[in-house]
Amino acid sequence: RFDHTAYHDLDSMYNILETAASENSDLMTVSDLGSPTYENNQQKIVKISSGGDDTRPVVWIDCGIHAREWVSPAVCQYIMDQLTSLYGKDTRTTSLLDSHDFIFVPSVNPDGYRYTWNGDRIWRKNRVPYGFCYGTDCNRNFDSDFGGPGTSDSSCSDIYHGPSAFSEIETQNLRDEVNNLADRMKVFLTLHSYSQLWMTPYGYTHSLPANYDDQYAVAEAGVAALEAVHGTQFDFGNIADTIYLAAGGSSDWAYDTAGVQYAFALELRDTGYYGFLLPADQIIPCGEETWAGIMAAVEAI
Numbered sequence: 001r002f003d004h005t006a007y008h009d010l011d012s013m014y015n016i017l018e019t020a021a022s023e024n025s026d027l028m029t030v031s032d033l034g035s036p037t038y039e040n041n042q043q044k045i046v047k048i049s050s051g052g053d054d055t056r057p058v059v060w061i062d063c064g065i066h067a068r069e070w071v072s073p074a075v076c077q078y079i080m081d082q083l084t085s086l087y088g089k090d091t092r093t094t095s096l097l098d099s100h101d102f103i104f105v106p107s108v109n110p111d112g113y114r115y116t117w118n119g120d121r122i123w124r125k126n127r128v129p130y131g132f133c134y135g136t137d138c139n140r141n142f143d144s145d146f147g148g149p150g151t152s153d154s155s156c157s158d159i160y161h162g163p164s165a166f167s168e169i170e171t172q173n174l175r176d177e178v179n180n181l182a183d184r185m186k187v188f189l190t191l192h193s194y195s196q197l198w199m200t201p202y203g204y205t206h207s208l209p210a211n212y213d214d215q216y217a218v219a220e221a222g223v224a225a226l227e228a229v230h231g232t233q234f235d236f237g238n239i240a241d242t243i244y245l246a247a248g249g250s251s252d253w254a255y256d257t258a259g260v261q262y263a264f265a266l267e268l269r270d271t272g273y274y275g276f277l278l279p280a281d282q283i284i285p286c287g288e289e290t291w292a293g294i295m296a297a298v299e300a301i
């Protein structure tokens with residue numbers, strides 16, 4: 001069953017998900033997202049739905065595109081637990097889940113995540129060898145100004161964009177699933193750490209998207225609800241101005257190409273004291289505030 005008192009390695013997380021799905025078979029299904037990765041791991045896709053025959057608006061939440069950002073998959077697990085354990089018991093959870101389908105990819109980068117457990121704790125990219133070095137930054141590999149600012153063409157760089165847009169199995173699988181769901185995807189959320197930011201497009205340019213005011217208002221509502229839980233302060237706004245220019249990111253692609261009108265990249269706790277090494281006793285408070293923010297954002301759209 002779910003356990004938010006510790007981080008879990010890939011096998012343990014996947015075992016937890018399978019157990020949770022079997023205990024909540026009316027609500028939760030786990031399957032493979034697409035083709036296995038270079039190191040033959042699966043990206044799992046978790047669907048939490050109370051019915052509706054695949055017609056309801058979709059809330060997409062992906063986690064762990066960057067391997068070292070351990071709190072991200074942990075918060076994905078926290079949210080899945082909230083949905084499955086409170087459906088039919090808590091009115092807010094019940095109405096959210098009676099009007100939306102929730103889709104999770106709890107580990108977008110399973111090869112990298114595995115390597116953070118058995119090789120290098122602060123590894124970021126996937127593990128495909130390119131020349132003398134390993135790994136593409138999957139969040140530079142989308143077709144959103146591919147190769148633009150904030151990316152590198154050196155495979156030894158932590159922001160290596162890969163040989164071409166969607167060269168990586170991880171981004172291909174994610175692209176195909178988002179495209180399948182695009183016409184009913186209400187919001188795309190991708191969870192990172194750290195910096196405490198709620199970010200809207202764009203990352204590849206300082207220009208603002210056409211519906212920026214609407215996305216900004218939803219981000220503001222999400223942050224207000226998030227901050228109300230534990231007082232954790234988040235900044236919000238477009239990626240390029242809140243963090244830095246970075247092309248090839250998933251949320252820019254989801255907005256521009258898949259046409260999802262609300263596409264957010266969140267940077268969860270903290271602001272650098274622990275950084276990527278956030279202690280496990282912060283998983284629950286981080287999950288609580290993040291989920292409160294996401295609920296409020298979904299309700300605000």
Ligand code: 0X9
Pocket residue numbers: 066069139192193194199202203204239243245246247248249250251252265267
């Ligand atoms: O650099 C990144 O990919 C993200 N920051 S992190 O420290 N977690 O690596 C920011 C992603 C912003 N999104 C886009 N550039 N689309």
Ligand code: ZN
Pocket residue numbers: 065066069192193
């Ligand atoms: Zn990240």
